[in-house]
Amino acid sequence: MKKPGKFKIPTKYILTFLSVLCAGFVLLTLINSNIARPIREFAAKIILPVQDGMNHVGGWFSDKADDLKELRDLQKENDKLKAENDELRMQNAILSQWEPELKRLRELLELSDVYSDYPKVAARVIGKETGNWFSIFTIDKGSKDGLKVGMNVISDGGLVGSVTYVGENYAKITSIINDDANVSAKFSSTSDVCIVHGDLKQYDNKMLRVTDISLSANVKEGDMLLTSHISDKYVSGILIGYVSGIEDDGNKLTKSAWVTPIVDFSQLEEVLVITQMKEIGEE
16 A cells, blocks of 8 residues: 655745745735734744755855855966976976077187187087097088188087088088197197197097197296197197196106196087188298
């Protein structure tokens, strides 16, 4: 046998009844204040708590709606800040990637200003022979860029070497540390001349041998060595390095020294090729 369900009064009927009841109370109040007084008291006991409850519920929903809106606004702001932060990180990564190259190019520009008397072509190093040092390496400029065998190459503050082979789109450079290299040099403090000898084994100690120094030459550690005006290969006045040791030769006529090259031959990425050829007798 089917159980009878609980009797429920629909909410809309309850609201309608309350509305009619309130309207009746208002009407009675207008008709007779004596009759209305107990009714108002009764209504105050019945309706005001309901009204207060409804106001409370309405206020709660309003607060929750404001909280939800604020939460959504905060989420939007957080998403915006996260996107901006991601973009800044990407830009920072790009800048960090390019920073070393920008630093090298800035130094190359400063070097170009130091030797502003000479016309130059900038080039990138694109290859090297086996070994620890850039004794012989290849650059990305060639005859189409005006390069010729014998042109001087500088980078990293001073002399690198000279062009020894030229193709249309590339050239090979032999550096001053190579075993076959010899550079006619002079001391900046006295103008005494000497010879700097390439030696890959000696460069393992980051030094090269300097010979044929006059015994009377007043040179000391820390003096600068420059390319000499009497060189038949290198233009005058290019920095080679700094004297790091001096000793008398056994012949009592000359003395020798060590020079630490200004260029770091363990890493070369960009160079400048001086396109003005050395002329014999050039000062």
